[in-house]
Amino acid sequence: MEINSPAQWSPDIYNKAWNFATLAHQGQFYGGAQEGQKIEYINHIGAVTMEVIWALSLSAGCDGNLAIQCALLHDVVEDTKYNYEDIKQQFGEQVANGVLALTKNEKLSGKEAQIKDSLQRIRLQPKEVWMVKLADRICNLQQPPYYWNNQKIISYQQEAGLIYDALHEANSVLATRLKNKINNYTNFLKKG
Ligand code: NI
Numbered sequence: 001m002e003i004n005s006p007a008q009w010s011p012d013i014y015n016k017a018w019n020f021a022t023l024a025h026q027g028q029f030y031g032g033a034q035e036g037q038k039i040e041y042i043n044h045i046g047a048v049t050m051e052v053i054w055a056l057s058l059s060a061g062c063d064g065n066l067a068i069q070c071a072l073l074h075d076v077v078e079d080t081k082y083n084y085e086d087i088k089q090q091f092g093e094q095v096a097n098g099v100l101a102l103t104k105n106e107k108l109s110g111k112e113a114q115i116k117d118s119l120q121r122i123r124l125q126p127k128e129v130w131m132v133k134l135a136d137r138i139c140n141l142q143q144p145p146y147y148w149n150n151q152k153i154i155s156y157q158q159e160a161g162l163i164y165d166a167l168h169e170a171n172s173v174l175a176t177r178l179k180n181k182i183n184n185y186t187n188f189l190k191k192g
Pocket of ligand 1: 044048074075136
């Protein structure tokens with residue numbers, strides 16, 4: 001593939017959002033693949049943003065700053081004390097709208113209802129926001145935390161299929177990468 005005009009983006013805009021996300025997620029951890037592992041939450045944010053930057057380098061016609069800011073901030077409203085207004089004030093309305101669409105509505109009951117609602121709202125946003133959700137699930141299909149059982153692994157794989165179906169048109173390189181991660185996820189099922 002030859003890209004004549006890869007997306008432009010600003011390191012200064014990146015750093016402002018990266019520093020905000022680092023402080024916002026400070027003290028948060030998630031479980032690793034091995035028993036007892038605790039991983040700093042910011043690892044996930046860095047991984048998602050890396051996927052987005054990789055895709056930007058292979059895709060034409062994207063707003064790099066929008067994609068990168070939404071990637072760096074994608075879990076801030078869902079998982080930290082900051083809200084939509086805070087993001088809007090610091091990063092502008094377009095970024096805040098993207099982050100809000102990437103945030104589950106916890107008033108809805110059931111995980112499936114929450115993910116379907118979020119996917120509908122993401123689909124009303126620019127393609128850069130769709131790319132963040134594809135990148136998020138690519139990262140989340142790494143080896144699952146050691147305490148997940150097979151039922152949880154299978155339902156997570158099915159949920160990833162919903163994300164692929166809803167958003168794959170946004171970006172072909174991320175879509176292909178997500179498809180492969182979904183197919184390989186059964187390798188993590190525990191035997192016996
Ligand atoms: Ni995430």
